[in-house]
Amino acid sequence: MGTINESSKDDRIEADRTIIAQSLNDIVAEVGVAMRDATLNYPVFLCIPQSGDALVTLATPLDPSDDDWLRGAKIVRQIISARLGGIGLRNRDLQCAIASATMGAVKIIRD
Numbered sequence: 001m002g003t004i005n006e007s008s009k010d011d012r013i014e015a016d017r018t019i020i021a022q023s024l025n026d027i028v029a030e031v032g033v034a035m036r037d038a039t040l041n042y043p044v045f046l047c048i049p050q051s052g053d054a055l056v057t058l059a060t061p062l063d064p065s066d067d068d069w070l071r072g073a074k075i076v077r078q079i080i081s082a083r084l085g086g087i088g089l090r091n092r093d094l095q096c097a098i099a100s101a102t103m104g105a106v107k108i109i110r111d
Contacts (some may be wrong), residue, residue, distance in 0.1 A: 015031055016046050016055050016108055016110075026047070034075045040068055054107030055089070056080060059096060061102075069104055071093065077108055087111070 011109040020027065020039060035044070042064045047057040058076050060069070088111030096105035 007066060013053065013055065013110075016052060016087075019084060020055060020080060021048050023083055025085060026041060030079050031076055034079065038071060038075060040064070040072050040075070042068070042072070042104050046076070049107070052107075055084075055110070056108045057094070058091075059105040064104070073106055073108075074083060080108060088102070 020081055026045065029109060030042065031046070035041075042060050042062045043060075045059045047059070048055070049057055056076070060072070064072065073091050077091070081087055081089050089108050090111055091106040094107055096107040
């Protein structure tokens with residue numbers, strides 16, 4: 001019975017990823033406008049993973065303040081949530097490193 005539940009969860013994640021992939025350019029454009037409107041002046045990268053529980057991985061090559069990073073991640077979550085019919089999403093921090101610099105990353109998953 002656990003296998004059926006895992007299978008349906010995996011199917012739901014894949015369906016969500018497909019929706020995100022089909023509108024990724026629009027999502028990125030919307031995120032860019034919302035970030036500028038919120039005076040968050042750092043770039044973000046959105047990646048759609050091929051496995052695991054994340055719908056999207058969000059990263060930046062800069063080191064914004066924790067508050068600014070949380071605000072940016074919230075913007076991304078809200079925009080993706082709207083594309084997926086208003087589902088609840090949350091962040092899960094990721095370890096991330098880049099040579100000779102600092103980089104932040106989170107994965108966005110269903111609540």
